[in-house]
Amino acid sequence: MQRYFVNGPSKDSRFYIEGEDYHHIVRVMRMKQGDQIICVSPNGESAICEIAEITGEQAVADIVQWNVDSSELPIQITIASGLPKGDKLELIIQKGTELGAFGFVPFVAARSIVKWDEKKSSKKVDRWQKISKEAAEQSHRSHVPEVASPITFSNLVKEAEDFDYKLIAYEEEAKQGETSVLFEVLNKMRPKESLIIVFGPEGGLTEKEVAMLQENGFQSCGLGPRILRTETAPLYLLSAASYHFELMR
Template structure:
């Protein structure tokens, strides 16, 4: 059953317009009485039955509100050093499927890609659309937010809102460090937040790691193997899911 995030709701009815309307009518070719899942901006989901289809909108009536949530019990923000090509799109898509709460692109010293302010709005809109489509596919209750890329100073300012802060650092992995991530996840409680920083292809510099460490970030290894920039966030999200969803 297809899920849609809908802003317009009135007394047990959802009104779907725009791209989602076209997806329902043109792609899915759904008809009156077919069922879909609609989710509000507050993360409340409901099985709905299509009641009306006009030239511009689909109206669906609530049949049953969802009780079980598909969201991770903790809020995970992935801060990724800007990578080359479409790697960030991959991180956003797969990270959304694995339960990430938000994404923060970061311009770091070794980021090959240079952020073009002239194309900023279109780029962020595309990233947000990828997150929305992945959230619908994976039956999330929320759409993760993707913000405009930050520099390290602004990331540090943002980090003050988080209970836990980690740096995925390959030098720690090379030295056999394996306890920080596990210990952090064991300490965390439901509804707490964690911000995890990942470097671009060339990794974070020693000075960047030192600066972040001075601001309360803890460097951690991700096992004995060195992971690619697009693989490391998915590894961590999988570990968090195992800790908070499979073990409990």
């Protein structure tokens, strides 16, 4: 059953679907009156709905039954990625959303090869957010992860102040065999608590960046004995969290 993130519902217990989602329902899926879809409201509640009417501009869906079960990770994990080359960030956003990430914060690291162009920033961030939304629909999420506009490293440190837990995925820790920090943090975390974890770009984080993060409450952790690529490490972390919270229950 197709899933759509929509506004509402309205006072008459209906969802009014417009824009790209309307186009997808009518032109791509070729749905008709009586077909069923899942609508997710801005507060994360989802419902099985039946299409009651299709006009030239919108599809109207009546609520059949509200869903009780949630597919969200019980904790909120935000991935902070040093800007990588090419389309690697798009991969991180797409797969990270499927694996349960709560949000994404790209940042300009000292070793980022990509130079962020503010003139093109709006279109780029819009594309990232669209990738997040489509991945959330595909994986039956009830939350669309927000993708922030890239920020400076110093602003990243400030943004992290409000998180309950703060980690750095640091390859030097992995080389030295560190294995306990991630487990200990996940073991301490309770539902709805937040975690931000920082991943460097292709060249990794500098010692100065790591030191600054540690001075501001971040803990360094290893992600197993193998050195992972910048686009692989966040997916490992999210998979580990899913195993810990969803499969070990």
